[in-house]
Amino acid sequence: MLNAAKAWLKRVIPAPLLQAMRRRWESFRDWIDTIAFGCRFIVTRQPQPRLLLYFGFAPGDDLLCSAVLRELHKRGIDRILLVSDHRELFVGNGDVAEVRPLWGRYSRDASTVAICRRLARLWGGQFIRLEYAPSAGEDRSRPPARHIIAEMCARAGITGPVTIRPVLNLTDAEKASAAWAAGRIVIQSSGMDAVHPIRNKQWHAERFQAVVDALRGEVEFVQFGGRADPELRYATDLRGRTSARQAAAILHNARLYVGTVGFLMHLARAVDCPGVIVYGGREAPWQSGYTCNLNLYTGISCAPCWRWNTCDYERRCMQQIAVADVVAAIREMLQRARNPLAVDEAEIPPVRLL
Numbered sequence: 001m002l003n004a005a006k007a008w009l010k011r012v013i014p015a016p017l018l019q020a021m022r023r024r025w026e027s028f029r030d031w032i033d034t035i036a037f038g039c040r041f042i043v044t045r046q047p048q049p050r051l052l053l054y055f056g057f058a059p060g061d062d063l064l065c066s067a068v069l070r071e072l073h074k075r076g077i078d079r080i081l082l083v084s085d086h087r088e089l090f091v092g093n094g095d096v097a098e099v100r101p102l103w104g105r106y107s108r109d110a111s112t113v114a115i116c117r118r119l120a121r122l123w124g125g126q127f128i129r130l131e132y133a134p135s136a137g138e139d140r141s142r143p144p145a146r147h148i149i150a151e152m153c154a155r156a157g158i159t160g161p162v163t164i165r166p167v168l169n170l171t172d173a174e175k176a177s178a179a180w181a182a183g184r185i186v187i188q189s190s191g192m193d194a195v196h197p198i199r200n201k202q203w204h205a206e207r208f209q210a211v212v213d214a215l216r217g218e219v220e221f222v223q224f225g226g227r228a229d230p231e232l233r234y235a236t237d238l239r240g241r242t243s244a245r246q247a248a249a250i251l252h253n254a255r256l257y258v259g260t261v262g263f264l265m266h267l268a269r270a271v272d273c274p275g276v277i278v279y280g281g282r283e284a285p286w287q288s289g290y291t292c293n294l295n296l297y298t299g300i301s302c303a304p305c306w307r308w309n310t311c312d313y314e315r316r317c318m319q320q321i322a323v324a325d326v327v328a329a330i331r332e333m334l335q336r337a338r339n340p341l342a343v344d345e346a347e348i349p350p351v352r353l354l
Helices: 001-012 015-044 059-074 109-123 149-153 172-177 203-217 244-253 265-272 323-334
Strands: 053-056 080-083 098-100 128-129 160-164 185-188 221-224 235-237 258-259 276-280 294-297 344-348
Touching: 001 276, 015 294, 053 059, 053 172, 059 149, 059 160, 059 265, 080 160, 109 128, 149 160, 149 344, 160 235, 172 244, 185 265, 203 323, 221 244, 235 344, 244 265, 276 323, 294 323
Parallel strands: 053 080, 053 128, 080 098, 185 221, 185 258, 221 235, 258 276, 276 294
Antiparallel strands: 160 344
């Protein structure tokens, strides 16, 4: 019946008018959603948020928001609402008042940003869209001039010293549940199952396999990642079998993380697990990494390019990182004390008003 009615409308109403009616209806629904969510605070008599933050859809980016939340909390800013579909990353985090999932039907950033702005306007608060490397055109991001966490903090209006590390709070029970991972190395063969896969971050699955082959008599490996990632022989297979918090608990106990730039690298740092990170040249460690890790960066003339999936040089920056380089880095890290890890800091200067 509904489909028949839609077909009848398409036949009777001119397409431009129908599109205009659809836009008006969607705008009306947006306002209804905004008012309904805002009324919840009135009914429950909760203080309305005075700051609303939103980044996007990927868990790695949302985890980085925890560093911004921590710096805002240090500065006495409270009543913060974070819009994120990854609420589990913020369980036990006292730096944020509430984490609200994305509205179900909004699959585009523009729609979510619009409703966030309406919410902030309704409450008389402030909305900040956090980001660190906006699009610079086709298949490329604009390279940040400082660490991405510092860039996000600056966009939130923070100045002065900031700590360059994400935050995730595990309970004692969660830590104990993964005690079996002590001494093991967590490894990922690919990041192409990510929400926003970037081919220029990828090394070679066969080389990760060669790393496991070279060290399997010395250490035990645990494989993380998506179910579609290439399976590594001689590693305990946990692809697609852990929640983010379960993965964090395993990393908290593990000896080391080995992989490429992405969510797991940031998750490892959040729970004080050191890493060996295959960077290549798509981005530089000073832009997104941590000095407590061994970062294998190829500083060729075109790096860091911040291109997503295309490359004019057949990804030479990744090709030049050999299996022996990664194996040597792992062995070096195994000789170091696991903790405490170095904590990076940055200084954000005040904005000069002309």
